[in-house]
Amino acid sequence: MTKNNEQLSLEVAALTRETKELGIPIMIVFEGVPASGKTRLSNELLLTLDAKYTRFIPTKSPTEDDLRYQFLQKYWNSLPARGDINIYFRSWYAYFIEYQENKIKNSIYNKYHVLKRQIQNFESMIKDDGYEIIKFYIEISDKKRKAHLKEMKENPLTNWKAQEYESAIADDVYHKEMHKILKDAPKDEWKIIDYTEKDEAIKSMNQHIITRLKSAIQLHKETKKVSDGNFSDNFKSELLNQSIEKINNKTYKSLIGELQSRLKELQFALYERKIPLILVYEGMDAAGKGGNIKRVREKLDPTGYEVNAISAPTDVELTHHYLWRFAKDMPRSGHVEIFDRSWYGRVLVERVEGFATKDEWSRAYQEINQFEKMWTDEGAIVLKFFLTLDKDEQLKRFKEREETPEKQWKITDEDWRNREKWDLYIEASHDMIEKTNTDYAPWHIVPADNKKSARIEVLKYIIKKCEEALWGVKQY
Amino acid sequence: MTKNNEQLSLEVAALTRETKELGIPIMIVFEGVPASGKTRLSNELLLTLDAKYTRFIPTKSPTEDDLRYQFLQKYWNSLPARGDINIYFRSWYAYFIEYQENKIKNSIYNKYHVLKRQIQNFESMIKDDGYEIIKFYIEISDKKRKAHLKEMKENPLTNWKAQEYESAIADDVYHKEMHKILKDAPKDEWKIIDYTEKDEAIKSMNQHIITRLKSAIQLHKETKKVSDGNFSDNFKSELLNQSIEKINNKTYKSLIGELQSRLKELQFALYERKIPLILVYEGMDAAGKGGNIKRVREKLDPTGYEVNAISAPTDVELTHHYLWRFAKDMPRSGHVEIFDRSWYGRVLVERVEGFATKDEWSRAYQEINQFEKMWTDEGAIVLKFFLTLDKDEQLKRFKEREETPEKQWKITDEDWRNREKWDLYIEASHDMIEKTNTDYAPWHIVPADNKKSARIEVLKYIIKKCEEALWGVKQY
Known part of the structure; x- marks a missing residue:
């Protein structure tokens, strides 16, 4: 024996x-x-x-x-x-x-x-x-x-x-x-x-x-590993093709500080009530995610928020479930976590570039919905922003970056390569929004052709959702 | 302004x-x-x-x-x-x-x-x-x-x-x-x-x-990066050339279980007193570190100890101070952490193979002493074992591994390559022991030509040191 x-x-x-x-x-x-x-x-x-x-x-x-x-x-x-x-x-x-x-x-x-x-x-x-x-x-x-x-x-x-x-x-x-x-x-x-x-x-x-x-x-x-983005040949979508009214400078200046101060107050209120706030930013290159995030965090107390700017995964991250590296960084109760790009990479860049197999990115929509629900189940506020840009406006911004010395570091060959796949990214984005726009963690599409308007729009939306969660009746 | x-x-x-x-x-x-x-x-x-x-x-x-x-x-x-x-x-x-x-x-x-x-x-x-x-x-x-x-x-x-x-x-x-x-x-x-x-x-x-x-x-x-192991041409050392009396099978069988049971009791006592125990194993390839560790942990409560078997660093580890990955894994109070190879890699394999510059491995002796002191300062017991082997005995064990089907996975080309640098490893080991053999974290050299004797020796030594820390007068 x-x-x-x-x-x-x-x-x-x-x-x-x-x-x-x-x-x-x-x-x-x-x-x-x-x-x-x-x-x-x-x-x-x-x-x-x-x-x-x-x-x-x-x-x-x-x-x-x-x-x-x-x-x-x-x-x-x-x-x-x-x-x-x-x-x-x-x-x-x-x-x-x-x-x-x-x-x-x-x-x-x-x-x-x-x-x-x-x-x-x-x-x-x-x-x-x-x-x-x-x-x-x-x-x-x-x-x-x-x-x-x-x-x-x-x-x-x-x-x-x-x-x-x-x-x-x-x-x-x-x-x-x-x-x-x-x-x-x-x-x-x-x-x-x-x-x-x-x-x-x-x-x-x-x-x-x-x-x-x-x-x-x-x-x-x-198990066969098949990489196939499976894109339709003639995809057209108007969903991401909206525009926003241009805000004038004077209104912007008076509004922005006011909204930031309000958000700071709400940060303290969320902290006291132990409600975590998770902000997710996706969108086209050069849509102004960084600048938008900067306006959101500008007056926040730095001991209570973190920005997580997502780059390519490390080898340690690659050897885990793709949600692992995001799960690890989810906020403590009462804290704010801002994701500059996020787990949605799975159904965007990984789908388009073939880094994920078809099987992997196809099931990711449901996984992501379940994943976000784990946090909202416990009272977290999850808000997701998709910053859209006109293709011509992107070209204009790319060129401006190339021509301005202190902005050159922002533009890389990769940005140009991504631009060549514009239509594929649009289709992937469209699928993503359709399949992950849940009641408990909704997408908010923000036309970003005008950066200032986009910033005001995002700030207002965050404030509204926080107020609802703190004092309003609307709860999921 | x-x-x-x-x-x-x-x-x-x-x-x-x-x-x-x-x-x-x-x-x-x-x-x-x-x-x-x-x-x-x-x-x-x-x-x-x-x-x-x-x-x-x-x-x-x-x-x-x-x-x-x-x-x-x-x-x-x-x-x-x-x-x-x-x-x-x-x-x-x-x-x-x-x-x-x-x-x-x-x-x-x-x-x-x-x-x-x-x-x-x-x-x-x-x-x-x-x-x-x-x-x-x-x-x-x-x-x-x-x-x-x-x-x-x-x-x-x-x-x-x-x-x-x-x-x-x-x-x-x-x-x-x-x-x-x-x-x-x-x-x-x-x-x-x-x-x-x-x-x-x-x-x-x-x-x-x-x-x-x-x-x-x-x-x-x-800062110039110079890799130079700086070995003397005619190094000879007897320090690592000891032997141990062969224990007979009957004595071994009666002793091993008794010592393991005692160590298990001491594990509970250390836990209650919140004293962490850190065991470090170094030594020649095939000296029997794994088997020795197995006998030490065999009866321990697995909720209170961990074995940390050190492999090559990941890319994330390589981008930090070399002590980072070990510091992260140091035990909680009352827990036991066993390192199968350790931070001493810096002055052994990294020195011999040139992975660390001369400046880096030279200052590592002092760094390691300071590092260990951080834990002993707070009451941790740090015990370090160097398992030595005769060069002929190693050859015998290598060959045995190659010839036994279920042991083949244990022997790799790297082991043979390391063996070619036997003298360099001996010299590095010698320097290491001389420079890091502190009062508060002493080395114990264990001749491992006879595996069973080495196991008994290590168990006895750990028990003695734990008893001293728990009830004895000798404290650093």
Whole structure:
């Protein structure tokens, strides 16, 4: 028997070297009541795997800091890179039960289904991206469990740990809730392991992992990667072809400072009410995103906002789910995060340039909607601006940049290359707005042929939406 | 005047594009009593800089979680990458004053000089690596300051912020302590700015930044990068040429389990006493580091330890100070962190292969000593193992790996290439041990010709050192 487990361990180790090679990220979840044997079982697995790409992630009760972020924030942050393995010692499921039972953020999560949907969406997003999630629920006979707890209590050096177990959620609550989850889950989603016989348990764990890794490897090899922007030949869209009334200088000067001061006041009000504000900017090159953002932030308190200007992903970012790098930077409660370009790159530049496969960018619309909902579910305000520009106006601005010494750094060959693909970008933008213009995170199209008018327009819109969220009736 | 400040801002922006290009990391510190104008001044600077590579980092009072890490941990974590700019809104100096005044971790920091030395070492380490640190202290006339505070209090939307100011360290304490720091600092280290006249203050800030950036750029261009391992031709060392008595199988089997159980008990005791344990493994290829680590961790509770197996740095890691990626992974209080290879790579592989310049690896000995002291200063146990192997024994193990199917993945061309440089590695190892064998973080040389003996030796040594730290008199 022992020999057999040794062979199984070697097989698990060999398979994980293969998943590493192929870049398949693995997440292995251990749930189970305290003293059920999940420590010993997960440690057994941990010892088998290569420490170079294995992480052990224990789920603790949410800290005060955790509570200032979105429910799944810490699981986003610690997502494994391609080829890496995370072992979760209790997971988002235990976390979920704790939120429910301790009525954490009760005002937001007054309905069971919100967090449950978040978990479902989280898992489906990462599974779609090739992540393999293996879930174990560990059980043990009551007799053995009590014996083990007693032993811990009697040893002065481990007594505190037994106490810690008891100060967490009551075992029977956890047990009851987990059994609800197990019952509702699709068949075969969870592997239940009885730890009463240790060797049998290890064997069962290893066999299950082997089966799952083999099928993940098989699936990975069969998946064809097709890059195809799939653009229609004669796309025409008027949606992005609007214009805005030109504002005169005097009105602009008197309005801009007033609006900025109001926004600063609202920043403080959002902070006090712990409402995060997420502003997303997309739009054509040279539409004036930077200048627009500058006017929005100009009077804000810098300790409470951040601008995230998105460039090409680093190699570390490329080895994660594409939403990972944005999830990591989502604001704390009461803070403002401004994205100068964003996760929408997936369905814009990545689609047009073929950096994402058709399958990837096609499913991204739904992923993005689910992603944004995770934050609005918890009270965040998400506002998205698309700054549009006439093609001739863009040419004029490009040339002006080239001719003005202190603006030359702003214009690169890439801008000219993008311009050649103008129509493709328009079509991709159009699809994006149509498919991600949700009630809870709407797009606001801002004609930016006149920069000053566009700035006033954006400021007014942000103020209106913040006031609604703070004091108005309109809530999603 | 306004025009002038606009030109200065443009110059600052242009210079930071140059430091970005050259890869010079910039850290700009703003200290000053509340309502002195540092918010407005730092925001003015922030608006000038490119959000793509600028981060604004406000220092808050230490949270419970912060206190579980080393004093400067959060500043290590947020170190800018090469070419990036961090603006610190209050910094490690305010943090230092708060630690002092609120008697945080008083048992450890009973002497003023410990934290002060940590700050000095931190700054000198990163300056040596080409980081430019620019420090401002903002002052304002008392009259203007009080007027500003009053205004904040009267506005219901900003009243809470005025209150927050007052709940922090008393202004006069902060003021008194900062003036001590300013007085003790070398001339020109801090730029003091009076904010009473806003435009003058902005001008003074911009001018100072321009001067400092210019000199940093100049210095960067003058610095020659020389890679030279500087090895003596006839190096011979007996230090690493020891052997260990072979243990018999029966003794090994009875001892190993007993020692592992004891170490597990000690893990719990360290946890309760909040003492972090840091184990560093270095040594020749095939010396059995992995197997040795496996025996150390075998019975430990996986929620309380981590193994950090060091591979080649990622591109993100390469753009930071070389100690950054290790600092980030240092353990919380009461946790165990095992490094399978470590920061010593700087003076081993990086020296031998020429990845670090002579200047870089030469100063690394002192940097490493200072780095380790930062953790032992706060009560961490740092133990370092060097596993040695006879050259013939290594050959035997390499060949065995090649001939055993399930071990083949362990042997690569790189191992053979390293072997060709055996003598250089020996000399580098020898220098390393001589120069970093400190009282507070000693090396333990472990002859590993016999793997089982080496495992017993390491376990015994760890147990002895933990017992000493927990209950013994020997403390550093």
